[in-house]
Amino acid sequence: MSTSGKNGNGAAAPQAGADVVIDCNIRQLYYGDFLAVRDTAIPVKRNTITAFIGPSGCGKSTVLRCLNRMNDLVRGFRFDGHVHFRGRDIYAPSIDPVAVRRFIGMVFQQPNPFAASIFNNVAFGLRLNRYRGSIGERVEGALRGAALWDEVKDKLDSSGLALSGGQQQRLCIARAIATEPEVLLMDEPCSALDPIATRKIEELMLELKSRYTIAIVTHNLQQAMRVADRTGFLYVNSSNGGRTGYLVEFGESKQVFGAPREEHTKEYISGQFS
Amino acid sequence: MAATPGSVSSGPFEGVDLDGLERSLRRPRTLVGIILSGIVTAMTLLALIPLFSVVFMLACRGGHRLSLALLTELPPAPLEVGGGFGNAIVGTFFIVGIATLLSVPVGILSAAYLAQASEENRLASAVRFAGKVLTGFPSILAGVFAYGAVVLSTGTFSPLAGGVALFILMLPTVMLTAEDAIRAVPAKMKEAAIGMGATSAQTTWMVLLPTALPGLLTGVMLAVARAAGETAPLLFTALFSNYWLVSHGQWNLMKPTASLAVLIYNFAGMPFDNQVELAWAAALVLVLLVLAANVAGRALSRGQVRY
Numbered sequence: 001m002s003t004s005g006k007n008g009n010g011a012a013a014p015q016a017g018a019d020v021v022i023d024c025n026i027r028q029l030y031y032g033d034f035l036a037v038r039d040t041a042i043p044v045k046r047n048t049i050t051a052f053i054g055p056s057g058c059g060k061s062t063v064l065r066c067l068n069r070m071n072d073l074v075r076g077f078r079f080d081g082h083v084h085f086r087g088r089d090i091y092a093p094s095i096d097p098v099a100v101r102r103f104i105g106m107v108f109q110q111p112n113p114f115a116a117s118i119f120n121n122v123a124f125g126l127r128l129n130r131y132r133g134s135i136g137e138r139v140e141g142a143l144r145g146a147a148l149w150d151e152v153k154d155k156l157d158s159s160g161l162a163l164s165g166g167q168q169q170r171l172c173i174a175r176a177i178a179t180e181p182e183v184l185l186m187d188e189p190c191s192a193l194d195p196i197a198t199r200k201i202e203e204l205m206l207e208l209k210s211r212y213t214i215a216i217v218t219h220n221l222q223q224a225m226r227v228a229d230r231t232g233f234l235y236v237n238s239s240n241g242g243r244t245g246y247l248v249e250f251g252e253s254k255q256v257f258g259a260p261r262e263e264h265t266k267e268y269i270s271g272q273f274s
Numbered sequence: 275m276a277a278t279p280g281s282v283s284s285g286p287f288e289g290v291d292l293d294g295l296e297r298s299l300r301r302p303r304t305l306v307g308i309i310l311s312g313i314v315t316a317m318t319l320l321a322l323i324p325l326f327s328v329v330f331m332l333a334c335r336g337g338h339r340l341s342l343a344l345l346t347e348l349p350p351a352p353l354e355v356g357g358g359f360g361n362a363i364v365g366t367f368f369i370v371g372i373a374t375l376l377s378v379p380v381g382i383l384s385a386a387y388l389a390q391a392s393e394e395n396r397l398a399s400a401v402r403f404a405g406k407v408l409t410g411f412p413s414i415l416a417g418v419f420a421y422g423a424v425v426l427s428t429g430t431f432s433p434l435a436g437g438v439a440l441f442i443l444m445l446p447t448v449m450l451t452a453e454d455a456i457r458a459v460p461a462k463m464k465e466a467a468i469g470m471g472a473t474s475a476q477t478t479w480m481v482l483l484p485t486a487l488p489g490l491l492t493g494v495m496l497a498v499a500r501a502a503g504e505t506a507p508l509l510f511t512a513l514f515s516n517y518w519l520v521s522h523g524q525w526n527l528m529k530p531t532a533s534l535a536v537l538i539y540n541f542a543g544m545p546f547d548n549q550v551e552l553a554w555a556a557a558l559v560l561v562l563l564v565l566a567a568n569v570a571g572r573a574l575s576r577g578q579v580r581y
């Protein structure tokens with residue numbers, strides 16, 4: 001693992017306060033014998049957008065997937081540290097990972113609607129939870145929330161797979177918010193989309209943050225600057241053989257992009273390496 | 275054909291022999307191409323001969339007996355005229371139905387397990403291996419097994435025993451095609467379901483199986499088509515009967531039961547013209563039923579969604 005390069009711990013983590021929804025502190029995260037991420041502490045505040053940026057392989061997606069225990073699906077995954085969701089340790093043995101994912105929803109890099117109608121895609125989570133109220137109302141509400149309603153209201157019975165890429169991604173967002181989770185994790189949600197669809201998703205994120213808390217991984221620095229309130233920069237020094245990612249700097253996006261404290265951050269955001 | 279090095283300098287296309295573009299039998303590769311195409315076509319036609327001659331012969335020998343009476347009446351006694359094999363059609367549907375009811379839940383649910391088991395899962399590899407071995411299992415052994423397991427323990431030949439024998443033959447086909455169909459569901463859909471907080475049962479039931487449905491149905495129809503034509507396993511298990519499965523309002527469930535395949539086997543060897551004709555007609559009906567199942571299976575797989 002990489003011990004060279006500055007460990008950003010000193011510059012990290014504003015103190016966890018009452019408005020912190022997810023308090024994530026990863027000391028060491030392994031896939032089998034491979035140390036993938038170390039020393040990364042990111043508090044995610046309520047009703048804000050927190051962005052994770054950094055070069056490929058720095059572990060930003062890995063960290064994001066820790067937040068709703070999606071990493072449980074990866075064999076050999078284990079980590080030392082904690083993830084607290086509203087004060088509860090979601091990795092405690094008594095916690096059901098399935099229930100965690102119902103509070104902390106996820107939107108993936110590739111739009112992944114089910115091979116089912118638009119309506120049934122959005123109703124999926126409601127049916128998982130045996131929702132007793134009017135499914136139709138909730139579906140409409142979620143589709144409106146995802147700024148998709150006007151485009152699909154006349155074809156709710158047609159397949160979700162027949163939509164364009166951008167519409168599919170908004171459908172996935174509608175599906176995720178239909179069950180009203182507290183937190184939405186978005187793993188590079190725009191990387192498979194064209195610029196116009198990307199802008200729509202970004203506008204949507206800014207609207208959604210009044211009701212949800214959002215954590216987003218992005219490769220696109222402009223995107224992080226446009227939407228994120230706070231940004232964490234993760235880094236992996238692959239030039240000298242290091243493969244372990246770690247948090248270099250975390251703070252208000254204005255500060256991280258405008259006046260980075262760390263040399264690595266400065267180099268990265270000025271495009272000196274990618 | 276190509277420009278010689280010397281001629282290149284005089285311009286890009288100078289010296290290129292454009293006659294090389296013309297089709298000509300004098301060029302060896304054109305000639306070889308034509309001969310090989312001819313061989314391939316001839317072999318294809320040759321492969322069609324057995325299939326079409328069988329169907330043609332069945333249509334000639336059995337076609338003229340096709341009538342409603344054939345499908346609704348009981349088999350005739352020796353030297354009697356007319357008659358039909360309605361009971362054998364009902365019996366075939368009934369026995370294959372029992373086999374399907376047994377093999378669909380076992381096959382598809384075990385496939386759901388196999389498709390989601392990890393690479394090193396010993397149980398999964400053992401089951402998969404057993405399934406592949408069972409695919410080439412001689413069908414008569416399935417009959418012997420069902421004879422030992424069901425006929426001897428219940429003390430009678432029955433459609434249930436026949437159903438168990440055919441179940442053993444259908445299971446590997448249903449299970450292995452279903453595993454492929456479930457594996458073909460894109461991983462991102464499974465991930466989406468888990469990310470929504472679906473349990474693995476919900477993921478399987480609400481996402482994997484519905485998405486894989488056309489593939490699952492195809493496998494079931496192919497297995498049904500195979501099972502419907504099996505004779506050997508039924509000789510030991512369902513045997514044969516000249517009577518209806520239901521008579522005088524009573525189900526004869528634990529009695530020997532007729533099936534088309536066994537009827538063909540029995541009647542084809544009889545020294546009576548009427549019975550031999552019925553055997554031909556029964557063969558035609560059986561082929562048509564199997565064909566229908568195959569066509570249905572293919573139609574269902576054509577309806578498969580592309581992701």
